[in-house]
Amino acid sequence: MLQLNPQTAKKLQRFRRIRRGYYSFLILAGLLVTLAFGELLVNSRALVVSYEGNLYFPTYTDFHPGTDFGLDYAYETNYRQLKKQFAAEGNDNWVLLPPVPYNPYENHAPGGTFRPLPPTAETQHYLGTDTTSRDILARLFYGTRIALVFAFAFTASVYVIGITIGCAMGYFGGVFDLVFQRLIEIWSNVPFLYMVIIIFSVIPSNIAVITRISILLLVMVLFSWTGMTYYMRTETYKEKSRDYIASARIIGASNARIIFRHIMPNVLSTLITFMPFTIVAAISAVTALDFLGFGLPAPTPSLGELLKQGTANLRTAPWIVIAAFGTLVILLTLVTFIGEAIRESFDPKTHAVYR
Amino acid sequence: MSRILPNLCFIGLTLLLSGCGKPDDNAAVTTGAEADVSAEVEAFYAANPEFFGFKTLADVPVDLNWEAGEGLPEIGSPEARKGGTQYGALQDFPRTLRTVGPDSNGGFRTFLLDEVGMSLTHLHPGTRELYPGLAEAWALDPENRTVYIKLDPQATFSDGAAITADDYLFMFWFYRSPYIMAPWYNNFYSTTYSNITRYDDHLISITTAELKPDFAEKATNLRPVPQHHYKAMGENFTERYQWQFEPTPGAYIVREDDIRKGRSIALTRNDNWWAKDKKHWRYRFNPDRIQLNIIRDSAKMFEAFKRGDIDQFGLNLAEYWYEKLPDSDPDVQAGYIHKSVFFNQRPRPNFGLWVNTAQPLLDNPDIRKGVAHATHWDLVIEKFFRGDNDRLNTASDGFGDFSHPTLRARAFDIDKAQQYFAAAGFNQRGADGILANADGQRLAFTLSTGYESLRDVLTILRQEAAKAGLDLRLEILDGTVGWKKVQEKQHDIHFSAFGVPLEMYPRFWEHYHSVNAYDDAFLEDGSINPERQLKTQTNNIEALALFEMDELIERYRRSNDRAEMVALSHRMIELHHDHASFIPGFYQGYFRVGHWRWIRYPEGFSYKHAGSAGELYVHWIDTDLKEETLAARRSGQTFDPAITVHNQWAE
Missing domain, CATH: 3.90.76.10 (Dipeptide-binding Protein; Domain 1)
Known part of the structure; x- marks a missing residue:
């Protein structure tokens, strides 16, 4: 079993005692698990189809053309129709649909025209539809998933780069530190938004959506890692001058051992404290970029795109903006509560032994 | 241009x-x-x-x-x-x-x-x-x-x-x-x-x-x-x-x-305008002053109109006509804001998909015809435009007898689309339902546009095209960026339209002549020059180069005989249709506007060939009515609603 440092265990206990943060953490964790298996909850593909005695589970498999279920078309089966058809035929065939039987891309216009529809349980559009009659709940659901995955990937990348360079600067010091500090100062003055706009105007559009998202991630990371280095550099500087590092060095420990075994664990609280706020920043940034139209490529579901639609249709379709704004507020509040709780429980003033 | x-x-x-x-x-x-x-x-x-x-x-x-x-x-x-x-x-x-x-x-x-x-x-x-x-x-x-x-x-x-x-x-x-x-x-x-x-x-x-x-x-x-x-x-x-x-x-x-x-x-x-008493000019250009404020966001602009800060607002988009200012809107029902539709007759901007035939795969006519049959414009017209617009049939509609009388655009037909795709070697459906050929290459193209406000049209097309096994990747660009992309001939398929001035006959040279597609497109015997280079910054955005078309265009340009030009025009439109490098979209046979009660229009509203409500400046501002309306609005007094359809020139 993982043996926790008694100090860390104490910090975690303290975190558990901060109710607001702890419950926020549980809710967010639950949300993440739900999102991970989202295809089973929000999807136009059926969970189970029983046709002529065979069971089909289309959720994670290749698509089933309509001909598989005795329909006359070769494109993806419309399972909602199939369900009605089976019910009407009254034989043993049946379809089990997910609770929200829509995917985030399909235009489902029960009224015949593409326009925002208010939320109704009857059509199973629980949050209504957007301007092209796509289910808002489905778009929010997958939009949130993408935003969260994006934010975690962003945070991880920024941390890896920021810690590596910041640590090296603080530990080695001297010319290395001086040169990197100047480079970072210059780099951090390059306007981020303009760079995103410029880069996206030159990258060819025929590359896949996932590649475009990766490029966006890369660009954001490239312009965000600098902030982390300042903290790492000062923390490392401070630790490096302490006696226990000097002792380690006298004993003959290598640089790598000193950095990874002695310095890193002692600056961990700083890192962890910042993490939730980095995630908040990433979610806000990608939402803002989507809102401005420079973020995730269409038609990727995204919170920012929904917000934009919502503000353009405030008067006629208030449910769009309510849903998107509500989701964003809840998400950011949860992460912020967790962040505050972590900061409090990892506060060095209550724990530091040799500070 | x-x-x-x-x-x-x-x-x-x-x-x-x-x-x-x-x-x-x-x-x-x-x-x-x-x-x-x-x-x-x-x-x-x-x-x-x-x-x-x-x-x-x-x-x-x-x-x-x-x-x-x-x-x-x-x-x-x-x-x-x-x-x-x-x-x-x-x-x-x-x-x-x-x-x-x-x-x-x-x-x-x-x-x-x-x-x-x-x-x-x-x-x-x-x-x-x-x-x-x-x-x-x-x-x-x-x-x-x-x-x-x-x-x-x-x-x-x-x-x-x-x-x-x-x-x-x-x-x-x-x-x-x-x-x-x-x-x-x-x-x-x-x-x-x-x-x-x-x-x-x-x-x-x-x-x-x-x-x-x-x-x-x-x-x-x-x-x-x-x-x-x-x-x-x-x-x-x-x-x-x-x-x-x-x-x-x-x-x-x-x-x-x-x-x-x-x-x-x-x-x-100009108070001393020299033409102020001339026939055709004296009853026009009536407001003393035209004040134009900068409002960068169209949603805000509409709100300004609803407040009465702007006198008129174009309601061509169905979203505005039916949702944002429906007939049941209180301001419309109280008669403060009037809604008018005017059906006109003029050359139509050719909204549709412009296919770059210089791109791999799209150089194959079977693929282009398949794409044409896989785009569901009728659904766009029915569901997005609420049936108010009509299907465009060729790139040169609305020019009277110069337009082709019988040619019809290819209809949405999944079977035909699949036949054409199969003829080009795309006959296997992949795991996501998109067709692929024997080499495993997916049938996917980028569909770009510079029309932010029409992005939903592309969403619908993409959704329907997937049924025929065609993947259209959407790219919604800023207007200038989109146009630049097309001018650089970097697009696969681009959704756009050329504005057409009120002219007697369509232009062909700009769009279909090979000199605007390639440098030295053909050798002297009419065969394709293997070393030809794509030419950028022209309006031949299909990279269309047909030897026969060139000859027809030359004759058309030289011709002084109206009947001959009409015949040539029809022939070229047919050739263009057969080439399938343009997929006709829709046209709008009318313009719609919402205007406050104090903006008055002449009887009949506008003229047969007018392009928009304001362009002739025949309207005027009734300042007494403005005061009356504003006072009525404060006191809650209402007038008869005025929602008028002027279809005397409807086609």
Whole structure:
């Protein structure tokens, strides 16, 4: 079993005692698990189809053309129709649909025209539809998933780069530190938004959506890692001058051992404290970029795109903006509560032994 | 082409350059020693004697048949009242007050020139016959491809200077000058016309290079350029005249105090306008002032309209007509805001998908035909446009008998699409339902557009195309970026439209001639030149190069015979259809507008060939009604709702 440092265990206990943060953490964790298996909850593909005695589970498999279920078309089966058809035929065939039987891309216009529809349980559009009659709940659901995955990937990348360079600067010091500090100062003055706009105007559009998202991630990371280095550099500087590092060095420990075994664990609280706020920043940034139209490529579901639609249709379709704004507020509040709780429980003033 | 991007393009231009409105002092470029371009102009006239002729009245043929558009119904209503301020909005502050040169082709140009300016003659919006503007009378001499024009001796520029023959000679020098940095103008004014001759101060003749059926229109659709204003013209033309308002023969001027950069701009009616009592002009251009504030967001612009800060708002999009300002809207039901639809007849902007045939796979006609059958425009029309628009059948609809009478666009048909795709080797459906060929290559293309407001159209097309096994990746771009992509020929399939001016017959050379697709497209025997290079910055955005088409276009351009041109036009449209490089989308056979009760329109609302409600300036502001309406709104008094459909010209 993982043996926790008694100090860390104490910090975690303290975190558990901060109710607001702890419950926020549980809710967010639950949300993440739900999102991970989202295809089973929000999807136009059926969970189970029983046709002529065979069971089909289309959720994670290749698509089933309509001909598989005795329909006359070769494109993806419309399972909602199939369900009605089976019910009407009254034989043993049946379809089990997910609770929200829509995917985030399909235009489902029960009224015949593409326009925002208010939320109704009857059509199973629980949050209504957007301007092209796509289910808002489905778009929010997958939009949130993408935003969260994006934010975690962003945070991880920024941390890896920021810690590596910041640590090296603080530990080695001297010319290395001086040169990197100047480079970072210059780099951090390059306007981020303009760079995103410029880069996206030159990258060819025929590359896949996932590649475009990766490029966006890369660009954001490239312009965000600098902030982390300042903290790492000062923390490392401070630790490096302490006696226990000097002792380690006298004993003959290598640089790598000193950095990874002695310095890193002692600056961990700083890192962890910042993490939730980095995630908040990433979610806000990608939402803002989507809102401005420079973020995730269409038609990727995204919170920012929904917000934009919502503000353009405030008067006629208030449910769009309510849903998107509500989701964003809840998400950011949860992460912020967790962040505050972590900061409090990892506060060095209550724990530091040799500070 | 200069006037090519349809108005929709201006939507969405604003974000990138929203910071450009800070005040600057470019207008006050120091003049130094007063430069004078006159000598250069004279020298140019002298060097081109075949183009610039100087003769006397004795040289005018005596047997000319002078006409002056008599008998045409007068434009506008005698009920129109002058006065009031018309409030409007622009999405972007004009980048310049020049009407030619870099950045001049923006939305504000319509207020400087297209809708407000005056030329020798104009096309009557009801009959498409010529009525006089700056010309008093004109006489045609078809044998010599020449039109003789008597200038109205009363005509003056807004600064008081009389308009004489010299201003027309100077116009040709001006538009052919390299200083204006506008190659299209340089080319158009040196190839469309072959001569201008001055007989005296108020008599000129203009000769066109070809005797086209509409040569009289071409020869008189010209405006004077004031030489006295451009005296200091030179290399620095674009900066020097960036914020200088050119004296105009038209009704509205822009005063220097009214240019508040980045915030607002206003037009003021010229009280001493020379044409204020002329037929066709006296009942138009009624508001004293046109105040245009900058509102960058179209949703906010609509809110401003609903508040009454803007007098009129275009409701062409179904979303506005049915959702944002439905007939049941309280302001509409109370009769404060009127809604009007007017069905018109004119060449239609060709909204559709332009396929770049120079891209791999798309060079295969089977694939293109498959794509055409896989795009569900009828669904777009039915569900997005609520059935108000109609399917476009060819890229040249609305030109009367020049348009093809029977040809129909390819209909959405999954089976046919799959047959065509199979013929091109795409017959396996992948795990996601998208077709692939034997090499595992997916049938996927990028579908791009510069129309932010029509993005939902593409979403629908993508969704439906997937049923036929075609993957369309969407790319919604800013208007200018989208256009640039197309001009660089970097697109796969682009959703766009060319704005079509009110012309007699369609243009083919710009779009379908191989010289605009490739350098040296064909070898001498008509076979494809293997070393040909794609040509960018042209309007042949399909990279269409057909030897037969080239020959037809040459004949069409040379032809003086209307019947022959009609036949050639039909043949070329058929050829274009067979090539399947353009997938016709939709057209809108009407315009719709919402206007506050105090904006009054003449009986019948507008004219058969009008393109928009405001373009003829036949409306007026009833200031008494405005006060009454505003008071009624405060007190809750209501009027009869007015939702009118003017379908006297519906096709």
